[in-house]
Amino acid sequence: xxxxxxxxxxxxxxxxxxxxxxxARAGVAVTVYDRMPSPARKFLLAGHGGLNLTHSEDRxxxxxxxxxxxxxxxxxLDVFGPDDLRDWCAGLGEQPFxxxxxxxxxxxxxxxPLVRAWLSRLADLGVRIERRTRWTGWTDEGLRxxxxxxxxxxVAADVTVFALGGASWPRLGSDGGWVGPFSDRGVTVAPLxxxxxxxxxxxxxxxxxxxxxxxxKHVALTVQGRPGPAVQGDAMVTRAGIEGGPVYAIGAAAxxxxxADGRCVLVVDLRPALTVDHLADRLQRRRPKDxxxxxxxxxxxxxxxxxxxxxxxxxxxxxxxxxxxAALVKAVPVVVVATMPIxxxxxxxxxxxxxxxxxxxxxxxxxxxxxxxxxLDWEAPTGGYLLQASFSTGVVAANGALAxxxx
Numbered sequence: 512x513x514x515x516x517x518x519x520x521x522x523x524x525x526x527x528x529x530x531x532x533x534x535a536r537a538g539v540a541v542t543v544y545d546r547m548p549s550p551a552r553k554f555l556l557a558g559h560g561g562l563n564l565t566h567s568e569d570r571x572x573x574x575x576x577x578x579x580x581x582x583x584x585x586x587x588l589d590v591f592g593p594d595d596l597r598d599w600c601a602g603l604g605e606q607p608f609x610x611x612x613x614x615x616x617x618x619x620x621x622x623x624p625l626v627r628a629w630l631s632r633l634a635d636l637g638v639r640i641e642r643r644t645r646w647t648g649w650t651d652e653g654l655r656x657x658x659x660x661x662x663x664x665x666v667a668a669d670v671t672v673f674a675l676g677g678a679s680w681p682r683l684g685s686d687g688g689w690v691g692p693f694s695d696r697g698v699t700v701a702p703l704x705x706x707x708x709x710x711x712x713x714x715x716x717x718x719x720x721x722x723x724x725x726x727x728k729h730v731a732l733t734v735q736g737r738p739g740p741a742v743q744g745d746a747m748v749t750r751a752g753i754e755g756g757p758v759y760a761i762g763a764a765a766x767x768x769x770x771a772d773g774r775c776v777l778v779v780d781l782r783p784a785l786t787v788d789h790l791a792d793r794l795q796r797r798r799p800k801d802x803x804x805x806x807x808x809x810x811x812x813x814x815x816x817x818x819x820x821x822x823x824x825x826x827x828x829x830x831x832x833x834x835x836x837a838a839l840v841k842a843v844p845v846v847v848v849a850t851m852p853i854x855x856x857x858x859x860x861x862x863x864x865x866x867x868x869x870x871x872x873x874x875x876x877x878x879x880x881x882x883x884x885x886x887l888d889w890e891a892p893t894g895g896y897l898l899q900a901s902f903s904t905g906v907v908a909a910n911g912a913l914a915x916x917x918x
Contacts, residue, residue, distance in 0.1 A: 515540045516916050519654060519668040521646045523550030524684070525898060526884030526905035527674030528629065529591075529599075533909035534672075535636035539916070542668070543638060544656060545684065546645040550630070552683040553676070555622045557898070562622045564600060565593040566895035567613045576896045578763065580889035583865050584900055591906040596899060603628040614895050646675070648692040670879050670912040674905060677859030677885040678703045687859075689886065697876055699864040705856035706890040707762055707897070709754030710777065711849040718823050723750045725816045731783035732757045735776035735844070737764040743783055748816060753777070753845065760892045763860065766850050779843040781817045787837045794833035803829040811840065820845070858897050860890040871911025872904060879915055883908040 516539045520531045523545030531541045543550065557563070566573060573593070574581045597607045597615060605617035605625050617625050633640070643659040653667030676685030687703050694700050725748050731741040744757040758765075761777075768775035782790060793810045807813040807821070807829075821829060824843050830836040853859060863886055867874055872887075874880045883904040891897050 517668040517670075518542075518912060519544065519666060519671045520674065521654070521671065522674035522676060522684075522884070523547065523640065523642075524674060524676055524884060524901070525551065525554050526676075526901040526908075527672065528633065529902050529905040530672045530674060530881075530883055530909040530912075531638050532629075532633060532636065533906055534912060535633065535638050537913050539670075539913070541636075541638045542666070543633075543640045544644045544646060544654075544666075545640065545642055547684045548642055550640055550642070551622070551626050553680055553685065554898075555626060556680070556683060557622060559621075561620045562617055562625065563614045563893070563895045563898070564607065564617065565596045565615045565899040567593065567609045567615055573896070576891050576894070577889055577900065578891075580865070584889060584903065586870070587903040587907045588899070590910065591903045593895075593899060596902055599902075600625065603632065612894075646673075646689070649696070670881065670915055672881045672883060672905075672908050672912055673886060674882070674884045674901075674908075675886055677862065678853050679705065679708075679856040679859050681854055685885070693863065698867050698874060701861040701864055701888045703853065703859045703861040704766065705850050705853040706766070706860040707759040707857035707893050708766075708853070708855060709749060709851040710752045710758060710762075710765060710847040711851060712752040712845055712847055714748075714750075714752075715823060718819055719748075719750050722748045722816045722819060724748070726755070727753075727779065727781075727816060727820065728814070729783070730757065731780040732761055733778045733780075734761050734764040734768055735778050737768060737775075739764055741780060741783065746779075752847070752851065754851075756893060759857065762850075762892070763890060765847055766860075769847060769849060773848075775847045777845040777847055779820065779845055781813060781820070781840050781843060782811060787834070787841050790837035790840055791834045794836055797833070803831075807836075807840075813840075857893060858890065859885060860888075862886050862888040864888055869911075871914060872908040873911050873915065879912075881908040881912050 518534045518539045518541045520527045520543045531543050535541045577584050600607045607615050645657045647657045648655045650665050652665045656664050675689045678687030690700050727746045731743045733741045742757040742760040746755040797806045804818050807818050872881050884901040
């Protein structure tokens, strides 16, 4: 009797676990190695505010979210796309639904029931999960693994799938420690950079004291001097800057501008549904005794944080000319001096260059070794796009490993 085929999966996030599932279903003996006490830590954190699995957007719009990596990810989304992820979710007892924004969530709106059912399925498939075990490099025999107590072991398998994530939220398991060993093997790795991250702004103490934690609702953001459509949504004022969905969506352009010039300007449209002419017409109706704040509140319906943002831009003063004020409301400049650090980012850009892997995500320099998830050099905004690509690349890497085993 021939021995069973074996696979090591390094990393217990969504990409690693779905790769383990695909391999195990094909009869491969799979062991997952994860350095945390339990797998899927970041996945569970993502589910605290509602687990956004994927998006119902049409294919053209969906692919556009991946920017320069769209062409590489397109065939992987054909292998395991949004409909496949929804079916997978339903198969675990969590019927998905589409929210008003087009985002897709599990019925319970949380990650915990889904992860519990998933781990039970993996156990039924015979997948072993070795916890508190960190991969620290290669040996002549295979992988070098270090336990929490410092004890080192070596393991060998017929194929290996790496899914170690990027470097955001390192306390949850992904700290970018894999970059050094891979680089030492000659694998080209683009520097890991923060993505889907807040921007640092030098607010005045008065503004920060009063409005920390206050949303700028229904605004539209662009990056001055950078191409791209305005992104609408609610942004959140923080003590050190600004964050939230529309900030993350334009984050790549803002980050690139900051890296190139040391700063960038976010342009905030406080009334994206109205033109300058419409605003100027309303602002003509100022009462003689109206203060600047009352004028803006009464004619445009601006809230205190929006009015204060206008004052920040003007050094405390507000324009009195209706057309000048209208133009400012449509384009409030907010100077960004840096992104927040990578450990506070939701995800990371950079990673293993696409040129280092074939279409099956096998490393050209290390035959039989595959990579998936955020280890690869792609990025996407929040909204389900991050998780979808992690699942898709995990499935493709596992399929590639199976094809390699069949050789």
